[in-house]
Amino acid sequence: MTAPLLEVRKLIKSFPGVRALKGVSLSLGRGELLAVIGENGAGKSTLMKILAGVQRPDSGEIALDGTTVELRNVHDSLRAGIALIHQELNLADNLDVAANIFLGREPLKGGLIDTARMRREARQFLEAVGLVVDPATLVSTLTIGHQQLVEIAKALSVNARVLIMDEPTSSLSSHEAENLFKVIRDLRSRGVSLVYVSHRLGEVRALADRVTVLRDGENAGNLEKTEIDHSRMVKLMVGRDLSQFYPHVPRKPGEVVLKVERLQTRAHPRHALSFEVRAGEIVGVAGLVGAGRTELLEALFGVLPAVGGVMRIGGCALAPRSPKEAIAAGLALVPEDRKKQGVILEMAVRENLCLARLRRDQRFGFLSPTGMARLSADMVAALRIKTPHDRQVVQFLSGGNQQKVVLGKWLALKPKVLLLDEPTRGVDIGAKQEIYRLMEELADQGVAILFVSSEMEEILGMSDRALVLHEGRLAGELARGALSEEAVMHLATGSERLAA
Amino acid sequence: MKKILGISILLAVVCMVTAMASDSFLSGYNLENLVRRTALFGIISVGVTFVIVTGGIDLSIGSVVCLVGCGLPWLLTKHGWSVPAAVIAVMGVSAGIGLGHGLLITKLKLQPFVVTLCGLLLYRGIARGFTNDQTVGFGMEFRSLRTLATGQIKLPFIDGFALPAPWVFLFVVAVAAAIFLNRTIYGRYLLALGRNEEAARYSGINTERMTILAYVISSTLAGFGGLLFVLDVNSAQPVDFGNFYELYAIAAAVLGGCSLRGGEATILGVIIGTALMQVLRNMITLVTTRNNIEFAIIGAVILIGVIADELVKRYAVRRRAARALAQETGGA
Known part of the structure; x- marks a missing residue:
């Protein structure tokens, strides 16, 4: 077995009055889709924020390709190839699609933004996520599902190797969700690794290669592809049978x-x-x-x-x-x-x-x-x-x-x-x-x-x-x-x- | 309480330094004047405290002071109104101004800064308009009315110093304000909505009405302050009467421990803050020969005070969080 692409070891993170992570570990292989599930307050969001560089852990290690990395801020994470697509999308909806994809990394010509080049390059990333819109379209005019695809295109444009998706379907219609699943499967087949956080166990069963379950800031267990079923997941999430x-x-x-x-x-x-x-x-x-x-x-x-x-x-x-x-x-x-x-x-x-x-x-x-x-x-x-x-x-x-x-x-x-x-x-x-x-x-x-x-x-x-x-x-x-x-x-x- | 202690010590230090540097600081005349100014400014500072508690701001105070300060002698001397009628009129206008501010801020959702900034321009402009920029005053008349501000109350056993009459008003206003803020449900509503307006509204508090009330109190006390100010100095020049008074009032409140984010205020602190401002101004006049650096010194002192306060607060929060965590893990 080859070394995993991303490995997280014993992360601990405390906030005033609460210990959100009490030593959580996970590993993610190349081209793998790992689902991370758990009840509210299990520590999923904190873990994802740490991976994306939004928050820093109190202790613990994160290794990429076997070497330890320090993710001090979002910039560090992006450079390491980790991108987070947050549940509430982070797009500037007063700007157009291309400007959002290249926000903070605009191609320049003579000190000014090279809009033509930006739009040209944006088109190629939009194609990769199967979104057919003009890069000059204002983001505010897109549906939520399309905005999400813009976020994914943005992640691809920074060469993200690890894509973290936090509750991506929580505001999508069934049709939009189906489309997203297609894009996700396509990305995986092209070697992108995904961490998929969701409450929807049906979705998890359909998509995931492996499941890591968190409970109360700790690892509750892992399920391999063949073991993923509803009752096993729930049992690990709540720590006992549902009826109890x-x-x-x-x-x-x-x-x-x-x-x-x-x-x-x-x-x-x-x-x-x-x-x-x-x-x-x-x-x-x-x-x-x-x-x-x-x-x-x-x-x-x-x-x-x-x-x-x-x-x-x-x-x-x-x-x-x-x-x-x-x-x-x-x-x-x-x-x-x-x-x-x-x-x-x-x-x-x-x-x-x-x-x-x-x-x-x-x-x-x-x-x-x-x-x-x-x-x-x-x-x-x-x-x-x-x-x-x-x-x-x-x-x-x-x-x-x-x-x-x-x-x-x-x-x-x-x-x-x-x-x-x-x-x-x-x-x-x-x-x-x-x-x-x-x-x-x-x-x-x-x-x-x-x-x-x-x-x-x-x-x-x-x-x-x-x-x-x-x-x-x-x-x-x-x-x-x-x-x-x-x-x-x-x-x-x-x-x-x-x-x- | 710690905050009040801190600013009290600062006040004492500034007083001592000034007393050592200037012989005239402790003279009966200077002290009386100082105390009188503190009382007058204290009234408008207590007023603005209510607005600051809601997380708002009132920039129109100086102009309301001007409007009332010019309006009262104008009505009395130019139009021959009776004293009660003129006083009721100017106080009514002041309260009405506050009501207007409050309605614009709560019902139309305009920003307090914008509304009261327009008020700042508007009311001074109106005062300059109806007086035609001419100084208005009482001349040699209305002596008995003027004793409200100029009067003195002899204290037993103390010679060479009499308590200026405005202190009586400040005392009444401050005690009423302190009781209102700390002992009534409406004070609690104000503190709650200043901290978190949404949560207050979700708890069934009529936050709009309470906010309007705060602006009415602020403008009414500004008007009352303006009335006493003009009675004290006998005449008012519409161009600069009450200029910058809103800033003195806001600065005193901030020095006295109010947070401009809202939800935090002690009336006693505000009054000590007012005294500190006045002593600083007094010190600059007595000790330096350069009156023109007054603003620079006051600005620097307030800035230092606010920075020190923020640093202390951060330290305290960190310590409390650490303690809370220790308890949590210790208990688990």
């Missing part, structure tokens, strides 16, 4: 608590959404990135007020214009971006936990320090928030504990409907299970829960029922019995329309 990992027990749902009638979100006003959630029911919302899942929750919560339709909570019709109104009606939202929308990082645990309840606990506009202290102590105990004391600034807690602070803030209000947007993103496995258990407890108490997740296993494991969105439309509803990865993807990628 998700504590969900279907319970008899109560009355309808939340009834949504012909709701039109601002992002997708063409589609009216109608559905209900019952007391004690946990409903998952699945779909691709850009399908309008977050927008749906934000419309319900009044962050981006809906442009049409109403919802009923316990019979009262309302169309909230602000979170304040939604909260008054009994809604709570754990938002997608914890650090920007969920917590106030620089404030203490106690202040964060009490923030939503200040209005209820006020005494003629004044704070009630004893009430706040009591509430905070109750929540820290009930949610088992790990913090030295509740005066600790939230910034220094781990992701999982920060998320518990967000949950605590809302549980203090005893909501009737709990909306959760990617509740376990960036959270370690222990905290994750606690969040699931908490969802179960709340459902037992009769709270109606609607949660959005990009993690297929989470949707399959935790929902009594799943709503699947496709480009803003409610593509379908799947009862627990009908839930499967295939069924969800079928609806999420809009395939049922193509078939029809």
Whole structure:
């Protein structure tokens, strides 16, 4: 066996309050497609960022062609032939395709950009990824799928030998994804090595030569081509059988608590959404990135007020214009971006936990320090928030504990409907299970829960029922019995329309 | 608290140095004047603190001072308005200006810098317009009204120094502001939205209303400051009355521990910061023979203060992060 092209040995990386990588290793052969999988918070993104030179490891080695290299910045990585294609594309969409491909390396003539040559050369890289567009096209006018191909062309133009793709299909339609797979197979046949990060196990099974599984910042195991199957991957990802990992027990749902009638979100006003959630029911919302899942929750919560339709909570019709109104009606939202929308990082645990309840606990506009202290102590105990004391600034807690602070803030209000947007993103496995258990407890108490997740296993494991969105439309509803990865993807990628 | 201690020490050092270099620094007349100026500037600094807490900025303060400083004597002497009517009018205009700023910033989403920069040009221009660039003043009249700013309160057991009347106003304003910021839910809302407006809004806080309130407070206190300033000096020249006052106020707030990123402020710190600014100006007049380097010295001192603060903060964050990590791994 020849020496691997890329070898990573015992990488360790810590962030304030969390150890993201605890000694991760992997190796990648020439012309090989290695899939790296793991749950949220397993350390995939950190590992990829280190390879791309975006972050530097605390310790550990990276070797290319058997010689140790030091990747101090993105420039070093590119020179070594490692290019990362990030989940959120990094293109300057005010510039044209050629300018993006050669950004920072523009060919010059007499000190000025040689546009003609740049476009000529760009065409050749576009051909390599099978993208037929004029290099003078503005990037903002391209579809997401095409923009991604531009990114790949850009990587090829720097002679990338190792191409890292982070969740490349998370915003692609099924047709675009198929096209991408073709390009990926073609690149591999031409000797390019790929590291492919994905949540979609179906994709991984179809593409990968080998799978490396991460769990909680450590190697959980490797699977060779012949060993790759769904249950093995999941077992390595969660460290046990799936049935044990998700504590969900279907319970008899109560009355309808939340009834949504012909709701039109601002992002997708063409589609009216109608559905209900019952007391004690946990409903998952699945779909691709850009399908309008977050927008749906934000419309319900009044962050981006809906442009049409109403919802009923316990019979009262309302169309909230602000979170304040939604909260008054009994809604709570754990938002997608914890650090920007969920917590106030620089404030203490106690202040964060009490923030939503200040209005209820006020005494003629004044704070009630004893009430706040009591509430905070109750929540820290009930949610088992790990913090030295509740005066600790939230910034220094781990992701999982920060998320518990967000949950605590809302549980203090005893909501009737709990909306959760990617509740376990960036959270370690222990905290994750606690969040699931908490969802179960709340459902037992009769709270109606609607949660959005990009993690297929989470949707399959935790929902009594799943709503699947496709480009803003409610593509379908799947009862627990009908839930499967295939069924969800079928609806999420809009395939049922193509078939029809 | 550490910040207040730091700036207090700095204030004490500057006072000592000046006292040693100049005999007249500790004279009753100079001290009284110094304290009076500190009180007047303190009021507008407390005002701008509310805007800075939200992460915004108010550049129009000096022009509001000018508008009120010219408007009050103009209404009283040129138009014969009664004192209560004139005072209500100028204070109403000030509050209205703040309301306008707040609405433009929250509803139209204009940037605070742009809105209040336009205000800076606009209000001074208006004052110069209606006064026709002529100095307006009280002359020998309105003596009793002027005692609001020029009056003195004799302190028991202390000879040769009387507390200037504006201190009473500063005291009331500062105590009210401190209670508002630290003890009411609305103060907590302001601090929260200054740190992270989105998270505050997601927590059900009406962030727009709170932001508008901050601009109203800033302009109203600027107007009140302008009223006291003109009562103190008796007349106002529209061309330069209140010039650069917004910068003195912002600088005092920054020296006093406010972050222009928002969410951080102590009223006591702001007042000590104001005092430091005034003592520095006083020192330059007394110690050097060159008044014209005032801005250079003040600029340098603030810059050094801010750099020192940032370095200390970085050190503290690194130490805390290391400690948090040690706990995490120790506990696991």
